[in-house]
Amino acid sequence: MASEQLEEYLESILDIEEMDGIAKTSAIAKCMKVAPASVTEALQTLADKGYVHYQPYKGATLTGLGREMARKVKRRHRLLEVFLNDVLHISQENIHDEACRMEHTLSEETECALCKMLKAPARCPHGSLIEACDRQVESCSACLDENAPDPSGTRDETLIPVTSLAPGQKAKIAFIRGDSSVVQRLTDLGLTMRTEIQFVRKAPLLGPVEIAVRKTRLAIDHAIADHIFVTASGEQAG
Amino acid sequence: MSGCGECNGCNPKPPGPGARKEYVVALAGNANVGKSATFNQLTGVDQEIGNWPGKTVERAEGLLQYRGQRIRVIDLPGIYSITALSTEEQVSREFIAHDHPDVVVNVVDASALERNLFFTLQLAELESPMILAVNQMDLAAQKGISIDFSKLSSLLGVPVIPTVAIQGKGMTELSDAIITAVGTRPSPHVVLYGREVEERIRKTMTLLHEDAGDYPARWIAIKLLEGDPDTVWETKKQAPEAVTAARAFAVELEKIHGEPAGTILSGERYHAAERMVAEVVKYRMPGLHEVSMTDRIDRLALHPVLGYLLLILTIGGLLVWTFIIGAWISGTLLGYLSLAAPVEPLITGSVTDIVFNGAWTGFVAALTLIIPYVIPFYLFLALIEDSGFLTRFSLMLDQGMHKMGLHGKAIIPLVLGFGCTVPACLSCRIIESPKQKFLAAFLVTLVPCSARTIVILGVVAAFVNIWWALALYVFDFILIVILGRIAFRVLPGESVGMIMEMPDYHVPSVPVVIGQTWQRTKSLIWIVLPSYIIGSIVITALYALGFLEPINALLSPVTVLLLGLPVMTGIVFVFGIIRKEMTILALAAIFGTTIFSTIMTPVQLIVFALVTMLYVPCISTILALVQEFGWKRALGITVLETVLAIITGALAFRALSLVM
Incomplete structure (x- = not known):
């Protein structure tokens, strides 16, 4: 399978997985506008390459690599x-x-x-x-600031946006995107690198997200929260 | 730098009895830590609320008289950092550096010491004499937090006083500490940061000149490393080599850490704060407070359906309560006052009579029509505010506010606008970006205040029907959204998203609620009462001298031709400039009846109320706008709203004539 086609499949599976939890063959076929038979064949290939876990008749989920x-x-x-x-x-x-x-x-x-x-x-x-990109940086100034040295190396851990944490989930701040004024504003409120935070809840209708940090609760505009990336600790509280 | 921070207690020089000097104390700290409560406790009711010179940031000042000393207390804005990103931060740091307060009292929240000490460390860098007031000790104790104050004091090098400001606990100790501190000037210790940072701070400091102005050398070095624009600009003139060197050091630091120098230093301060907290704070019963009261209430208040229901019920309840209580107080007051002297806005007779009558009418109208409605309103609102519910409403409405280029915090001025537009305009100071501040104030002038509600109720609800009155309200809200969207696009500047602390819920404190209500009512009395009385005198005098007939004639192309209203409404609208509900009084006086359906058709009544609702913000509002935003912008809003009122009124007249 051409790499281009392979990537298209992975993207579709990611989308469907986010909505339904598992990507069914029929859903993939519909999304990619191809026959279900070709999907089955493609999933087999992807499974062989280690990109997906494929269970016939149930569907596929992505592996870490995928x-x-x-x-x-x-x-x-x-x-x-x-x-x-x-x-x-x-x-x-x-x-x-x-x-x-x-x-x-x-x-x-x-x-x-x-x-x-x-x-x-x-x-x-x-x-x-x-x-977030996978360069080894903690904020965008490393790239955007002309005086700053070019960052080298890539990240090991997977970053997830703070907005996609589950209520009660704990995580550590790893990367704040955007210009330095946004970063400074968040840092001053205690969201410094590697600080542990706990996701409290999202307000309805894409409203602000509420997080607990350093014994305080902050409500952060959704658009600002989009810039905060964390590494999940995996623990669920409560 | 700060010589003997260690021995601050060993050489007390309490000011002698003969000292007549007035000392200055500044209160600094994060928002929501009880700074205002501390301020109120120290200064009592005798306060002046104004603006910082040239800035629309609230400045509160009061007097503490204690042990024969007169101490001016300045309440600095509630901020989280002194990086000068916002006007509040700039105002605070300039005041501490240039005005040299004798002592800075840093009020901190005992439950969130880490975040608060971050700010304390920044204040310490300004090297001003300092006292730490650890407030809300009661709440901290409930959460199982205990603090070793003497250790914290020795770590910071300044006196530490535990307080519960809303109950007045620790205020004597704090006052004593202030009196002692104006003599001993306890200077905070220099808290050292990481080695690679310290090295570069020291190197930068050696390049600075001895006499570098108001700011301490270490502060300047740190700010140069952070790339603070003001400091860079200031220092460039005297020590350009320090600026260049600091820039190079910052790049080195950025290379080591992979983040901007500013955030590296914030990180360092937080590390220092973490270390202190680890040494002085003990938590009993860890984890026991997983599901607190706040969490339980939040499940309801922030619920996607029940939360909005609660919000509608609360705001609805606020308005219903206001008008039921308000109408009762207003009626009772008017009864008594009209016994003293007749309250009829228009008379003929001698000039003194006219002037007296004008003044009296204005005074009575202010007393019976504003105060009764506005006080119950502010009282209820202060309850919602202090208990913590208003913050949740801000959160729930944040996304909706985005449609108008505002964010959740703007709910406070907009809701206040239902009471009186003047304090609502002043409260726009809480919004950070200048664009959003102006935008909020503009929309506030369109919110139907109690005066406009009286007109809508008294003219339309009473003589057409309640549905048309509600329709006017709905139309106004739609207009606010549309104009908000347009203004958001047209106005220059940027909109900043909201980052807001979520305080715990608590039972509202009586002094705080009453204090808040009084502050708002006071700002109203100072602006509204005089303009009411003067305006009323001027207009009754003009009328008595026969100037109002020409005004009617002059306005008739608009009132009669465009709006289809009786010619006499010209004067009525002029009266309304003083205060919107004066239109009703004037209408009654001119036509000699209070049954308005006998003088105007339903269409005319609706058009009349609509125009009254939208045209010229009242004179007090215009003055408030001038104070906050300058003549140009105040005039802009006035002209725009008048034109808007005429256009919508003319359209409504034509459209309604077809259907009614």
Whole structure:
């Protein structure tokens, strides 16, 4: 299977998994507009390569490796969408398909340059959150500040946006995206690197998220919270 | 730097009995730590609330008279950091550095010492004499937190006083400490940060000149490393080499840590605060408070359905309570006052009579029409505010407010606007970004205040029907949303998202609630009462001198041709500029009847109420807007709303004439 096709499958599985928990063959077929038989075949190949856990008749879930790959492609896809929309002003209905074709050929270097030029956007034009990059940085100043040295190395742990934590879940701050004023504002309130936080709840209708940090509770605007990435500790309280 | 921080207790020089000097004490601290309660306890009711010069940030000042000393107490804005990202932070740091208060009292929340000490460490860098007031000790004790005060005092190098400000506990000790401190000037210890940071602070300090201005050298060095624009700009003139060196050091630090130098230093301060807390704070019963009272109430208050239901019931209840209680007080008061002298806004006779009558009418109108409605309103609102519910409502409405370029905190001015527009405009100070502040104030002027509600109820609900009155309300809300969206796009500047601390719920404290109500009512009396009386004199005089007929004629193209109203409403609208409900009084006096359905058709009544609701904000509001935003913007809002009122009124007249 061509790598391009493989990545498309992983992206679709990630999307469906987020909605339904498990990606059924029929759902994948519908999403990718192909026959269910080809999906079964593709899932077999992906399972062989170690990207998915595939159970015939039930569906597929991503492995750690598959998830990382899918996230990477998704990030590129959404960055490209921002670029096509904000910079090139391509018409709304075409940007998704355009980005789908371009995402597979984007190099790491170009991805970084794109992210820098777009000033580390938080969301794609359709409103989906853009994942954190996997460079070893704790904030964007390492890339955006011209005086700063170029960051080297890649992260080991997987970062998740604070907004996708479950109520009661604990996590540690790992990366805050955005310009230095946002980072400074959050840091001053106690959200320094490696500080443990506990997710309390989300307000309804994409309202602010409430987190507990250093014995205080903070309500943070959803758009600001989009910039906070954490490594989950896995413990559930209460 | 700060010579003998160790021995602050050993050389007390209490000011001699002959000393007549007035001392200055500044209260500093995070928001929601009981700073205002401490301020109220220290200064009593005798306070001045104003703005910081040139800034629309609230400045409260009071006098502490204790043991024969006069001490001016300045309440600095509640802030979390002194990085000068916001005007509040700038105001605070400039005051401490330039005005050299004799003592800075840092009020901290005992339950969240770590976050509070972060701020304490920043204050300490300003090297001002300091006292730490550890407040809300009762709540901390309930949470099983105990603090070793003497150890904290020796770590920081300043006196530490435990307090429960809302109950007045620890206030004598705090006052004593202040009196002693103005003599001993206890200076906080320098808290050392990590080695690689300290090294670079020291190197930068050696490059600074001895006399570097108001700020201490260590502070300047730290701010240069953080890349603070003001400090960089100031220092460039005297020691450009220090600026260049600090920039290079910052880049080195950024290379080591992978984050901006500013956040590295914040991280260092938090580490220092963590270390202190580890030494002085003990937690009993850890984990027992997993499901606290606050959590239980939040499950209801922040529930996607029940939460909004609670919100609607509370705000609805607030308005219903206000108008039921208000109407009762107003009626009773008016009964007594009209016994003293007749309350009719228009008379003929000698000039003194006219002037007296104008003044008296204005005074009575203010006393019977504003105060009775506004006090119960503020009282109820202060209860919601102090108990912690208003913060939750802000949270629930945050997303909705985004549609108008505002965020959840703007709910406070907007709700206040239902009472009186003036304090509501002043309360827009709580919003951080200048654009959002102005936007909120603009929308506040469109919220139907108690005066406008009286007009809508008295004209439309009474003589057309209640549904048309409600329709006017709904129309107003729609208009607010639409205009908010437009203004959000048109106005320059950026909108900043909300980051807000969520305080625990607690039973409202009586002094805090009464204090809050009084502060708001007071700001109202100072602006509204004089403008009411003066305005009323001017207009009755103009009328008596026969100037109002030409005004009617002058306005008739608008009132008669565009709005389809009787020609006499021209004067009525002029009266309404003083205060919206004066329109009802004037209407009654001019036509000699209070049955308005006999003088106007239902369409005219609705158009009349609609125009009254929207045109020129009353004179007190205009003055408040001038004070907060300057003449230009105040005039802009006035003109815009008048034009808007005429256009919507003209359209409504034509549309309603077709259907009614």
